[in-house]
Amino acid sequence: MNVAVIGLGLIGGSLLRALAAHGHDVTGYDISPDTREVAAGAGTGTGTGTGTGTGAWQVADSIAAAADGADVVVLAVPLPALPPVLRELDGFPGLITDVTSVKVPVRDLLDNRRYVGGHPMAGKAESSFRASDPHLFDGCAWVLCLEPETPLEDWVRLAGLCTALGARVVPATAAEHDEAVARISHIPHLLAAALTNLIDGHPLAGALAAGSFRDGTRVAATRAELIAAMCGGNAPAVRGILPDVLADLEAYAGRLAEPDPVEALTPLLRRPGELRRGWPAAAVVPVEVECDREALLALGRAGGWVTAIGPKLSGMRPESDLNGS
CATH class of the missing domain: 1.10.3660.10 (6-phosphogluconate dehydrogenase C-terminal like domain)
Structure with missing residues (x-):
């Protein structure tokens, strides 16, 4: 998949590294010339797709150049920086997601765009590209928002991308998140x-x-x-x-x-x-989930998550919930 990552701090930089390590074509951009220089210098490797932290990426000198030809654009900038970034993406026909820690304001900003809200629950105290880590998302909960207007096929596509990076995808609405x-x-x-x-x-x-x-x-x-x-x-x-x-x-x-x-x-x-x-839940059991909006939201509300994408989605759910307690 061809992915553009806009914003190369800890989360964006880690995502750039992780996607490249898993064999995706990745281009990054950051408003800071110094960050672009550091990221470009680090973007060497063989792109083996093994998830070992190796892999190559490109760093563009503009948002438009980074997004050119991308299937997915990931917005990894703070909420106040989103409006000018979105203006630079006017006319972009592909799928947009984000890693912002709030979802309702972002959903409202991207009204009438092809958008699925996202938030990986991962981080460190440090917040620069130098702190980025391709394994940051291993085992983390990654919320992907399902709204009435969210195309289910776009949600499933991103869920496949995130689970392949080792994340646990949690379905939720923006307000619930x-x-x-x-x-x-x-x-x-x-x-x-x-x-x-x-x-x-x-x-x-x-x-x-x-x-x-x-x-x-x-x-x-x-x-x-x-x-x-x-x-x-x-x-x-x-x-x-x-x-x-x-x-x-x-x-x-x-x-x-x-x-x-x-x-x-x-x-x-x-x-x-x-x-x-009792946290985290000690007993979770594997479940199969229909590729259906309400079934997915019910899984998230029960404290469960999606682990893999197929004809039916594989997931995990707290055992106490299955027992009705």
């Missing part, structure tokens, strides 16, 4: 930032910080512009869920004010402990 990522990505980024502030001006606390602080604050090292773009771009969903988090913290504070704070606090912490110990 945005509500879910607010819970497990965007609000955690804000919480990590708030937790990191606890060492500001407190060097002793910084010296004593260890595993729990490290794990709870890792994503706070992400560039502020990227965190702001993902949370601000999904502001309605984030604002809708954030009061639940604040209510939990208020409840913990209230229990700590009780005469016996240990006894008072313990019941509130049992359910979070059960949820965390």
